[in-house]
Amino acid sequence: MTTTKTPTAAATGASMQAQKDGDSRARRLAYITVLTPAIGFVAAIWYSLHFGLKQQDMVLLGVMYFLTSFGVEGGLHRFFSHRSFKAGPVTTAIIGILGCMAAQGPILFWAATHRMHHVFTDQDGDPHSPRVLTPGWRGRLKALWHGHVGWLFTVKRSNWSSYVPDLFASRxxxxxxxxxxxxxxxxxxxxxxxxxxxxxxxxxxxGLLWGGLARVFLLDQVTWAVNSIGHTFGKRPNQTRDTSGNIGWLALVSAGGGWHNNHHANPALAHNDYHFWQIDTTAWVIRTLGLLGLAWDIRQRQNTEPSAGPETINK
Known part of the structure; x- marks a missing residue:
């Protein structure tokens, strides 16, 4: 007797295969995302050792790093993921383009992954929590590797779109x-x-090597360090249900993202600088946009109601 699949079973099988194919494509993209800038960074160092380190190259690196670091921290993170301020279509497009120029993934997936991180912070379901699952120094190193970059090769792409319905509504x-x-x-x-x-x-x-590929590599390491180092080390002045920490030196190179415990204490805020000495260049840019009328409804401590919990998300 021949057994045939019911339409439901066939559809389920096709869905599972599509998911596997999607995960396989995602892993290939992860290798390209990680290895290409790394090769470019090595090539930039080799090029400068042989032909000299030019001031022009360093200026291009610095300017492009500043623009795209704001695109990540101010755009992909605070604007798109947490909706911590509002902006018109032109400003939205520019901020989004700057974020995409960082080459860390499209807006929708970046924001969905980050919202998942806040919903399941340091628990099962957190895409890049550096949780120590095995004892000893090897377990700690493995956790740091996963939180830093390893998660890119294992993160599941299923159901991520359900975390960003508001972004799907924006043309x-x-x-x-x-x-x-x-x-x-x-x-x-x-x-x-x-x-x-x-x-x-x-x-x-x-310009290609330093302002392009090396810049992408360096910003990648900084952004990923907020995930790995920022959930392993640092001071925790705010009581949260996670392991997020404030790391001053990381804040300097991450456009304010290193004040990570401050961020997890109230993710809805457009700023992480709870004290005057906490440098948060992203907050400075957002405030400037507000003064210019290019951003409004900027969520700040003095005009934002306390969140219902430390991980409340502004979807």
Whole structure:
């Protein structure tokens, strides 16, 4: 007797296969995302050792790093993930493009992953919690590796879209998200073109390597360090149900993201600087946008009601 699958069983099998195919594509993309900037960083060092470290290259690195670090921390994180302020369509598009130029993933997936992190912080379901699951120093190193970059190769892509229905409702966000790869290439083309215009072929190569690939690599490490180091070390002045910590030196290079315990104490805020000495360049930019009328309803401690819990999400 021949057994045939029911339509429901066939559909389930097809869905499971599609999920496996999606996870396989995601792993391949993760390898490209991680390895390409790393190779570019090594190439940038080799290039400078052989042809000299140019001030122009460092300026392009610094400017592009500043712009895209705000795109990540101010855009992908505080604006899109937590909706900590509002902006018009043009400003939204520019912030989104700057975030995509960092090459850390499209807006929708970045925001969905981060919202999952807040819902399940340091528990099962957190995509990149550096939880120590086995005793000893090996367990700690394994946890740090997972929280830093290993999670990119294991994170499940199922049901992520259910975390960002508000972003799916925005045509501006969908447009920027759809053209993600174009913005990544734009982030490489801008320093290449500027370097070429200033110093010819040599300047173009230096701009591509330092303002493009090396910049992506360095910002990757900083952003991932907020996940790994920021949930392993640091001071915890605010009582939260997670292991988030404040790390001053990390805040300096992450545009304020290193004040991670402050952030987890109230994720809805547009700023992480609870004290005047806590440097948060992202908050400075957002406040400036507010003064210029380009951002409004900026959530700050003095005008934001306390969240219902330390992990309340502004969806």
């Amino acid at each position: 501006v966000v969908l447009f920027v998200n759809q053209h993600y790869l174009s913005w990544v290439f734009l982030g490489l083309a801008i320093p290449t073109a500027i370097g070429g215009a200033l110093s010819g072929v040599e300047g173009a190569v230096g």
